[in-house]
Amino acid sequence: MKRIALSEAWTGVADCRNCSIRSSVLFARLDEKDFDELHRPIDQLVYAPGAEIYAAGDKAETLFTIRSGLVKLTRFLPDGSQRIVRLLRRTDVMGLEALLGGDYEHNATALQPTELCRLPADAVRRLSQRNSSLYHELMARWHRALSDADRWIAEFSTGPARDRVGRLLLWLAERDEPGRCQLFSREDLGAVLGLTTETSSRTMAEMKRQGVILETKPNHFEFDMENLSRLVS
């Protein structure tokens, strides 16, 4: 439970036109005119690990596209403990609820150094009513978020600890290079998988000892994906 003083930085106005991930972001198919209307007020931000991007209950006025890094969305349980309900990474959109004009529903915290673009929700909302490709893209984003949530339930909240850890490693490797991934603290690992910190630590330690996974640097892992998926079947 660390507290971060100031670890957010504004790094300028986004150069969307030359964005390296433009093909997979919200505005992938916008024409020049509509694009102009939107690209002006987009800021780029960087967050350090542990930095909070927004909190549940904050007024939701912006959505974010993640350019790099990893963000956790947590939700508090009635009893005060918390559970991580989603992890967002490159090309994911965060804070879609801003389109509805209410409050954020999660605490969003960077787990790795994270770059994101901040988009004013009202501009996106306005444009999406005229521009049908943005409209469809938004629909697709809602859908993707929902699919991720379903997968979360089925894969990360079901079965023995070893299987859950394995599935998460495979999931993390999906968008990095195959067979490699970067992890985070055992406490967060537990909060993702619905396990205690000790159990996540034990499970990781044993998988390392058995040679199923190899830790190249602290929290950087390599593994044979075929082999791992067989083990967690």
Next chain:
Amino acid sequence: MKRIALSEAWTGVADCRNCSIRSSVLFARLDEKDFDELHRPIDQLVYAPGAEIYAAGDKAETLFTIRSGLVKLTRFLPDGSQRIVRLLRRTDVMGLEALLGGDYEHNATALQPTELCRLPADAVRRLSQRNSSLYHELMARWHRALSDADRWIAEFSTGPARDRVGRLLLWLAERDEPGRCQLFSREDLGAVLGLTTETSSRTMAEMKRQGVILETKPNHFEFDMENLSRLVS
């Protein structure tokens, strides 16, 4: 695992104008003209418990509004077992993915006698691009589905068996009368909560013995909500 021969029935074309739940369905705020465009092709259907409404992989061409009853959405795990990822009830919309033109992603099965309205996805899609209140309503539906999924993760997939069962009972009572709910098979209960059939059965049986819940008819339960929420904290 039962197989239902024929338990789906067409019960006529919907009389949307006089719909008893119109205020909480997708078209709550449509004006007459737009409403006319849409209401014609809406069919009403009834499904018996155990009947499959659609299957994962089926081409998704319709969405559904649930008028009454209870539907489970299940997802298959890599190892062949399945997990229930959502329960849908009165006023919920099912099959939003039809708006994207792909396939259904779950198996949808009635758990209780269920009435629903079937809406052609293309008509909804077309209309939603012109009509901004429908557009907003759709957005709100995606959002609601996502909130439900998050809650599912946090409440039904976290903590000891007793807490999960308690939270589910409270959840079920939300839209019925307070302090009452109708349940379903222990096998499905386990698939909702990520537990085995035996554990769900044991947990229910013990809560009955302890007087925390009272079974008035088979699978109909009554309980003191204050008391129950304190127990599962």
Next chain:
DNA sequence: CGCCCTGTTGATACGATTCAAATATCGTGG
């Protein structure tokens, strides 16, 4: 009536949690 399916219960084994302690790692100030 007998069969099948669901729910319940029991005994045991396994796995996860809990509490506690030792070790490793990180950041900071001397």
Next chain:
DNA sequence: CCACGATATTTGAATCGTATCAACAGGGCG
């Protein structure tokens, strides 16, 4: 740069809870 304290990780031992395998009771249906 090293030493120190704070924090995170790992490990251990005991306990608790859930899964597993098995048996049995009750209800519905042919």
